[in-house]
Amino acid sequence: MSEARSMAIRVRGRVQGVGFRPTVWRLARDLGLAGDVLNDSEGVLIRVAGASAAIETLIERLRAEPPPLARIDGIEAVDIAPLALAGFSVVESRAGAARTEIAPDAMVCAACAAETEDPAARRFRYPFTNCTHCGPRLSIVRGIPYDRAMTTMAPFALCPACQAEYDDPSDRRFHAEAIACPACGPRAWLIRLDERAPPADLPAGLDETAAVAALLRRGEIVAIKGIGGYHLACDATQGPVVAALRGRKRRDAKPFALMARDIGIIRRFAEVGPAEEAALLSPAGPIVLLRASGPARLPEAVAPGLDRIGFMLPTTPLHRLILQRMDRPVVMTSGNLSSEPQVTDEAGLHARLTGIATYALIHDRAIANRVDDSVARVIGGVPRLLRRARGHAPAALPLPPGLGGGAPVLALGAELKATFCLARGEEAILSQHMGDLEDAATFDDWRRGLGLYETLHDHRPRVIAVDRHPDYLSAKYGRARAAETGAALVEVQHHHAHVAACLAGQGRPLTAPPVLGIVADGLGYGDDGAIWGGEFLLADYRGYRRLAALKPVAMPGGAMASREPWRNLYAQLTAAMDWSDFARDFGGLALYDALAAKPRAPFDAIIRDGRFAPRASSCGRLFDAVAAALDLCRERQSYEGQAAMMLEALADGGEAGAYPFDLARRDGDGLPLIEPRPMWRALLGDLSLAVAPSQVAARFHRGLARAMVAMAVQLRGEGAPLFDTVALSGGCFQNAVLFEAVERGLADAGFTVLSHAEVPANDGGIAIGQAAIALATTAGAGPCA
Incomplete structure (x- = not known):
């Protein structure tokens, strides 16, 4: 028989507000253990007495069977004086000691879904069914402490049946703050946005969700109030x-x-592969980008020019009840006009969505915080977040070894795909995707969200980190706030933050040696005041050194070049060859005629002058130029990254071949450069030979990937290598064709490759990189050698 002992077990991680205490209570009772469990400022504390083998089993089962929304970062157990306790109990948190921790909104769980489908259950067809394993969290929180009174569920007093579930540790709704049922919870109803009555010819006996399905089948557009905002x-x-x-x-x-x-x-x-299926079924329930290669086809208008479509499963019981009667997919896009924030309330519904949707399914549970859908894609066999929002934020991310314990840091991210990050203790809290701060309403929402996060986490930053760009709204806000509060200000170079975000996401320790960061994106403010975007940086958290770059090429019209790809094409071609050579060798191309019709003389003058045509080492603009050569979005992009996404979709990976790039050096300082001149001649030659556009696109991707690998090998040097690890970051590495070719090439060359997963590779991950750099540099460490 196993000896008796008493132990204190400390569990750290995401273990509050996710049903962890009742899980401990059930396991301990099953194992015949006595003791208690409570929340405190460090996580969950368990005191337990009983057979040593049973205690070891308890710890093993906690690791193996945590609640669906929990994340265990560590379990520590120590012997204590014998406990004189009978039975096992859940203890209320010590007054003022419990840590405020808000779990992400989670997709409806299987148990709650089954209840809504069971005619004998009291929540049959109830759209707001939830428990501690699923349902709204961040979207309903108004303040601290996190209990029902501080959420948008406060107006709904619990009925006796729900109260009994809420109070029972054996019930999966124990302390589920959003608990509800038809007798006491929110309700949904269908309206017409033109204020006319819903049609009388809908089938009799339909409830609101079934009526929406009928309207969708007959071709209506319906606004649906979801968990974090309206969808269309x-x-x-x-x-x-x-x-x-x-x-x-x-x-x-x-x-x-x-x-x-x-x-x-x-x-x-x-x-749908195994990794995609796992992502779709996960509690986060993101939109997952999938190859559109099923036996049936959707209309081109769903995803024009792309080979990927984004699918998600029903995120709430309300969505499940609607989709039950739909044997086909529905569009479920954000409820807004293009570029505006998603509508979250009925005032916005009537002001902004009338004229788009004819009907709306609304409900009386208010949305306190807008939370967009997360987006993921499997690249290189790994699910990777492209947009971190519903289902992921505001879950804390552990700081890498050596970065914890510093002064509280607020990092304010970039301008596009904006997020912010709060770092303190041993963790960082990265906000949900907030949108593009160029939109005034989005900037207001970003500031409001920042205030809420700081309140929820009682965060008072002593260090504020911002992008070095002088005109980013997030950076201007951070500079002003640092001046006002006396917080230390750390200005972080954009691409250094990208590398640090990758390192932090992979848990690379502060003491680890520098890596080669290859950052491929649209643009960022460089040390020399120029635009960077195709960078090779020797970097760690403390600092960086620019080792190489893509060849800088003019962006005629500045920001206009990001919207009109033909401008980048013209600049690239005239940087690669004289116009007379282009006319002589490739004048028979329709491409030549298209560019010849443009106002070339003014553009040549602008490029020579340079004030309105900044030179940029941007990988994104190179993609735009190649796409324009293939007449993809040549005149204008409708959204950021459209040309590059269409170019990737066109690359079919068929016949072998790769366009050549040179490895050259810049005049003056000798900076190594990837020179695209030979690529352009080869590409134009293929166009002259009427090579299939898909092959042209594929050869460009392969050629660029090989050039990046060749540059990394050259920079490593001979003898004692300068680095042995490469970190890939930036929005261009969300391109699977490019990423997989670069990753494979680097691995074949003997490098260890780090890349993004939980933290987006695009600007949505910048904030956590800024926070990591601020923590490292304010601790007094010196710059990277």
């Missing part, structure tokens, strides 16, 4: 309806997200 929905198989939604929403070409009731329907339209 329509039948995705009806091309004219999808096109009408595009026109009304003013969304020319950006792909629409889709929702389907089950994976079987998704497989009719898209390829």
